Amino acid sequence: MMKFVTRRVLQAIPVLLGVTVVVYAILLAAPGGPEAKFAQNPRITQAQKDSFRKAWGLDQPIPIQYGRWMGILNPSGEGLGVLIGPAGLPNFLPTPLSGATNGVLHGDFGYSIDSGEPVSNRIIRAALPTFILAGTALVLWIVVAIVLGVYAAIHRYSLFDQGATVFAYVGYAMPTFWLGIMLIFAFSGPGLNILPAGGMTETRISPPFGSPEYWVYFGSNTPQALGDIAKHLVLPVITLVVVNIAGDSRFVRASMLESLGQDYVRTARAKGLPARTVNFKHALRNALLPVVTNIGLEIPFLFTGAIVTETIFSWPGIGKLTIDATRDFDYPILMGVLLVTSVMVVLANLLADILYGVIDPRIKY
Amino acid sequence: MTQNVEHQPPVPPAEITDTVPSAAEDYEVGLKSLNQWQLAWRKFRRHHLALIGLGVIATMIATAIVGPILMPFEFTTIPLPDEIVYAGRPPSLQHVMGETGGLQRDVFELVVNGARTSLLIGFSSMAIGVFIGTILGSVAGFVGGVVDNVLMRLVDIMLSLPILFVILVASRFFGNGSVGLVIIIFGAFSWMGTSRLVRSQFLSIREREFVEAARAVGVRDRRIIFRHILPNAFSPIVVAASLIVAGNIISEAFVSFLGFGVNPTSPTWGNILSNALTFIPLGNWWWPLFPGLAIILTVLAVNFIGDGLRDAFDPRSRA
Numbered sequence: 245m246m247k248f249v250t251r252r253v254l255q256a257i258p259v260l261l262g263v264t265v266v267v268y269a270i271l272l273a274a275p276g277g278p279e280a281k282f283a284q285n286p287r288i289t290q291a292q293k294d295s296f297r298k299a300w301g302l303d304q305p306i307p308i309q310y311g312r313w314m315g316i317l318n319p320s321g322e323g324l325g326v327l328i329g330p331a332g333l334p335n336f337l338p339t340p341l342s343g344a345t346n347g348v349l350h351g352d353f354g355y356s357i358d359s360g361e362p363v364s365n366r367i368i369r370a371a372l373p374t375f376i377l378a379g380t381a382l383v384l385w386i387v388v389a390i391v392l393g394v395y396a397a398i399h400r401y402s403l404f405d406q407g408a409t410v411f412a413y414v415g416y417a418m419p420t421f422w423l424g425i426m427l428i429f430a431f432s433g434p435g436l437n438i439l440p441a442g443g444m445t446e447t448r449i450s451p452p453f454g455s456p457e458y459w460v461y462f463g464s465n466t467p468q469a470l471g472d473i474a475k476h477l478v479l480p481v482i483t484l485v486v487v488n489i490a491g492d493s494r495f496v497r498a499s500m501l502e503s504l505g506q507d508y509v510r511t512a513r514a515k516g517l518p519a520r521t522v523n524f525k526h527a528l529r530n531a532l533l534p535v536v537t538n539i540g541l542e543i544p545f546l547f548t549g550a551i552v553t554e555t556i557f558s559w560p561g562i563g564k565l566t567i568d569a570t571r572d573f574d575y576p577i578l579m580g581v582l583l584v585t586s587v588m589v590v591l592a593n594l595l596a597d598i599l600y601g602v603i604d605p606r607i608k609y
Numbered sequence: 610m611t612q613n614v615e616h617q618p619p620v621p622p623a624e625i626t627d628t629v630p631s632a633a634e635d636y637e638v639g640l641k642s643l644n645q646w647q648l649a650w651r652k653f654r655r656h657h658l659a660l661i662g663l664g665v666i667a668t669m670i671a672t673a674i675v676g677p678i679l680m681p682f683e684f685t686t687i688p689l690p691d692e693i694v695y696a697g698r699p700p701s702l703q704h705v706m707g708e709t710g711g712l713q714r715d716v717f718e719l720v721v722n723g724a725r726t727s728l729l730i731g732f733s734s735m736a737i738g739v740f741i742g743t744i745l746g747s748v749a750g751f752v753g754g755v756v757d758n759v760l761m762r763l764v765d766i767m768l769s770l771p772i773l774f775v776i777l778v779a780s781r782f783f784g785n786g787s788v789g790l791v792i793i794i795f796g797a798f799s800w801m802g803t804s805r806l807v808r809s810q811f812l813s814i815r816e817r818e819f820v821e822a823a824r825a826v827g828v829r830d831r832r833i834i835f836r837h838i839l840p841n842a843f844s845p846i847v848v849a850a851s852l853i854v855a856g857n858i859i860s861e862a863f864v865s866f867l868g869f870g871v872n873p874t875s876p877t878w879g880n881i882l883s884n885a886l887t888f889i890p891l892g893n894w895w896w897p898l899f900p901g902l903a904i905i906l907t908v909l910a911v912n913f914i915g916d917g918l919r920d921a922f923d924p925r926s927r928a
Contacts, residue, residue: 262766270775274782417908419859421866422882422901429894441889544771551773552863556886566774567867570781578778586769593769 245601252597256590263586264348268310270582271575280573313354315347348583354576358569363580366565369454371547373444374561378550380477381484386539389489393496394531397504398523408493415490424483424556431479440476442558445469453560480557484550496535503531533604540596544588649844652921659917662910669907673728676721700895709884709896716881720900723876728907730792730877731858737796738857739850742803747834749804750811761808764801772798773860780864786872795861799853806849810842844922851915855908862904878904 279296282288297303301312311317316336318328328334333341336349346352353363396405432441440446444453450472451457462469503509504527512522547562554563562581569577643651653659698708704715749760779794814820815838823837858878864870865879873880878900885897 258762259765259769262762263769266766266770270778274778413909413912414905417855417859417905417912419862419901419904421863422897422904425882425886425889425897426894426901428889429897432889434890555867567777570778570869573782578774582770582774582778585771585774589769589771 249598252594256594260590267579267582271579315349353580356574356577358572358574363576367580370562370565374550377480377559381481385485385488389492390496392493394500397497397500412490412494415486420487420552421556427479439478444476444560446472480553483553499534500531503527537596537600540599541592543592547585547588649921653917656917656920658913662913665910673724677725680718716899719876719881720903723878723881726877730861731854733792734795734857735850735853738799738853739803742800743807746804746807750808764804767801777864777869781869788871791870795857803849806845814838814841848915848919851911855911
């Protein structure tokens with residue numbers, strides 16, 4: 245087991261490195277860049293541009309720029325000394341050892357072009373709303389998907405099962421953002437205006453979510469503030485749940501059907517156990533094994549999955565941050581988001597693999 | 610597999626003939642033998658939803674080709690100011706899908722014209738993705754060793770990236786609103802699944818006896834790949850292709866919806882939805898409803914066809 249985990253972790257490292265190279269390459273190839281803002285300004289002389297390039301390290305060869313961005317190279321080093329951090333140890337080691345603070349490896353993703361803030365701050369600030377939205381939706385849809393899938397599997401080919409099948413097909417074909425728009429039309433249009441169309445808080449009453457003033461407001465009026473967020477959560481959560489239940493409920497149903505067909509289930513029935521015990525004790529527990537790994541694979545969703553929904557409902561999370569950054573060519577933010585998301589996908593895959601081995605005793609490594 | 614050269618109709622399935630069996634027929638029992646495609650078609654026809662899906666897609670494609678000729682969309686043609694009802698008009702007999710707010714476009718006309726761009730992007734990007742995926746997968750599976758390892762790690766890396774983000778960023782940076790570039794970008798990021806699939810097919814087929822036999826007779830590598838392995842790996846590729854089409858139609862709509870895809874002046878299903886968003890307070894639900902239904906219908910149809918193909922090519926399922 246330990247050997248397997250070590251091997252899987254070692255395999256993940258080149259993939260992670262590759263991800264950083266691809267992310268760097270995509271944004272290197274993109275038009276614009278840090279100097280683009282000077283292109284239209286006639287007062288900037290060539291000498292000023294050159295000194296800007298030197299100050300930002302843009303005069304260096306691309307591999308060196310990449311190494312500095314990653315935090316493998318020390319920007320103030322000379323010659324081979326670039327590999328050594330301020331504390332005399334290799335620069336890529338964690339900050340307490342190497343003394344280095346530059347680069348992705350030390351949590352430095354650069355500064356947003358748009359606001360000048362550190363990218364990590366922007367990402368952390370946007371992560372909370374996304375966790376609230378995606379977390380609520382994830383818990384809800386997993387529960388509903390398991391209930392739907394198990395019920396449909398036990399009552400196979402019943403009216404309910406066929407209804408669930410139709411629902412799954414349509415849900416699978418439905419674009420998330422379209423469902424979002426139609427929900428807004430239905431519940432916040434001029435006809436039936438009962439739910440907010442977007443945002444996370446009622447802006448007329450509360451300060452913007454995440455600001456220091458908001459937490460003061462939150463502290464003094466906790467019930468109202470929570471109710472306010474809950475009201476704003478309804479439509480985006482419905483959107484996410486409906487679209488995502490489709491695939492998962494099918495998955496649960498298939499898994500449950502497979503385990504209902506096993507010999508030990510037939511044995512349990514044959515010896516006269518009540519149907520409830522057989523279904524839930526013998527079949528369901530085994531059917532949930534692949535489901536649990538599937539949930540592991542869905543964890544990165546907490547970070548990325550709501551990108552579409554967040555845009556429609558102007559939810560101030562990672563998705564909206566990304567879309568806004570794309571619109572404004574805010575490279576450092578895009579690189580940060582792409583990188584953090586990819587790392588989460590790799591880690592979730594790793595976790596799912598390991599989890600599968602832990603919960604399924606039949607699997608040996 | 611290619612015995613039946615005369616292309617006889619696939620029905621009747623297993624008719625027993627009392628004439629002298631020809632080379633095209635099973636020698637001993639006198640059963641008419643069907644080739645792979647006839648068998649697949651016979652099973653596909655049993656799948657009613659897939660047949661309906663095929664009909665829907667055929668209609669959609671026909672509409673996409675003919676429709677814009679019959680009801681051309683001109684961005685610059687706008688109604689006279691006194692004809693405009695700013696909030697748009699709900700569906701009526703003259704305008705079955707209603708008219709949009711703002712410039713008073715006929716929604717049906719928009720949806721028909723959007724079908725051309727959306728389907729073009731969905732199918733062409735799938736073709737590019739499947740082409741790249743098949744080539745890389747074949748190379749990885751056939752050559753093996755270091756090449757295989759490098760290519761598959763590349764696939765791992767690409768699959769770790771949030772592809773929708775990457776497509777979004779790429780179309781914003783390089784797309785310029787042109788349909789061709791959007792197709793290339795979508796194609797360039799939809800090959801990973803196919804390449805894994807083709808590789809695994811190659812790995813198993815490569816070891817089969819008929820490939821060994823071909824090799825023993827001295828058939829060259831290229832001929833082995835294209836003549837002996839690829840045709841046998843064809844069916845899972847077709848199934849995967851149907852899923853790519855469905856996925857790309859939805860993603861394109863999303864990217865255009867955000868305004869990073871095709872130029873907003875030319876109608877695609879995503880662009881129509883995007884324009885509708887600003888008119889929510891006026892409550893003209895018919896504007897986003899119909900392009901959305903068009904997307905759902907298309908994706909449903911493509912998915913059903915994919916299901917049908919999967920069953921049809923599955924040797925374990927019986928017709």
